[in-house]
Amino acid sequence: MMGVVRNWRVELIEAYPDLFRPPADFPGAAQGSPECDAGWYDLLDRLCVRIRAAVQADGGPFKLSQIKQKYGTLRVYWDGALSPEADAQVEEVIALAEARSAVTCEICGEEGRLRDGAWLTTRCATHAEGRPVVEARSGFENMHIVRYVTGGNRFVSCRRYDRENDVFVDVDPATLGIEED
Numbered sequence: 001m002m003g004v005v006r007n008w009r010v011e012l013i014e015a016y017p018d019l020f021r022p023p024a025d026f027p028g029a030a031q032g033s034p035e036c037d038a039g040w041y042d043l044l045d046r047l048c049v050r051i052r053a054a055v056q057a058d059g060g061p062f063k064l065s066q067i068k069q070k071y072g073t074l075r076v077y078w079d080g081a082l083s084p085e086a087d088a089q090v091e092e093v094i095a096l097a098e099a100r101s102a103v104t105c106e107i108c109g110e111e112g113r114l115r116d117g118a119w120l121t122t123r124c125a126t127h128a129e130g131r132p133v134v135e136a137r138s139g140f141e142n143m144h145i146v147r148y149v150t151g152g153n154r155f156v157s158c159r160r161y162d163r164e165n166d167v168f169v170d171v172d173p174a175t176l177g178i179e180e181d
């Protein structure tokens with residue numbers, strides 16, 4: 001397993017120096033060095049593969065500036081100047097990684113659930129330490145709802161995260177009782 005001998009954060013940074021842009025002699029000091037546990041290594045690795053594809057095709061400057069756990073799920077921030085298309089691609093693959101973090105144990109990488117306690121965490125049953133699951137409203141499990149305004153019109157995007165296939169599946173807002181106008 002990763003992290004047994006080497007530091008998994010350093011391994012990730014050294015695998016993607018074009019995204020982390022670490023100091024030459026001290027990769028562990030990269031600004032974007034992940035502030036989360038090793039269970040999310042795999043989803044971060046997938047994320048870096050996808051970001052690299054978008055960034056290399058674009059050619060613009062890019063740097064991961066912060067990767068952390070907040071309220072139990074992943075947050076990823078970056079600096080750079082990409083075309084609108086590449087920017088949208090990067091934001092989409094970050095959304096996928098953040099959605100995956102919400103169903104992946106931060107300790108071991110197995111399937112997990114968001115859990116309550118002194119603070120929010122995403123954990124499998126083995127690593128839950130008695131913390132209760134935060135139950136989503138029925139029908140809203142793994143649902144990611146984004147409201148936005150374009151050209152003066154309000155829209156809502158509803159997507160369910162499919163962990164097995166690591167994709168978003170569009171859901172008709174009307175089936176959730178959400179009105180679009």
Ligand SMILES: [Zn+2]
Nearest residue numbers: 105108124127
């Ligand atoms: Zn676990």
